[in-house]
Amino acid sequence: GQNIDQPTEMTATEGAIVQINCTYQTSGFNGLFWYQQHAGEAPTFLSYNVLDGLEEKGRFSSFLSRSKGYSYLLLKELQMKDSASYLCASMDSNYQLIWGAGTKLIIKP
């Protein structure tokens, strides 16, 4: 079956670094997405990985290992506005997104 696993909740301190892990099993693979979702709002795109390795985009980086079915989102220099849910989604062979349940990130001062 298809499955996406990510931690339910994480807590970090303002200014620190946090890594949110995601493991996936999907029928075929056309890339791994990370989205940010604030409460009551729609998801916003953060990153897309289809090749192994690290993609860096400002304070956010995303890593993919296709052989391990593993990805992580790295957030540096955390700000209070980064408090949100972070959704991992794998695109299967039919180009459909299979979503994880999301990781709620709580940032403390």
Add this chain to the structure above:
Amino acid sequence: GAVVSQHPSWVICKSGTSVKIECRSLDFQATTMFWYRQFPKQSLMLMATSNEGSKATYEQGVEKDKFLINHASLTLSTLTVTSAHPEDSSFYICSAHLDGGILSIEQFFGPGTRLTVL
């Protein structure tokens, strides 16, 4: 670019009534749009894939006669929740692919519609 709008943003209705939600791609054409539902503290659940000019493809367990989807143009898809009941209360989100282009694999999301059925 690549903006998707939804209307209404929120709606409260009585049980048994029907509610129509519009999803528009404002600055691009979208042959394919997706409708999701999200319950509190849960993941996005794909309800159906809406294809312009043809019937929508519904996910298993989603009643096509209850959730009517019409994708009449390349910029508009509508979801009608017929005879809504309290258990249909949820956050409904649409998304769209760009047709073609190097970013066509990405889905752009609308802001969502909060439906509350009394």
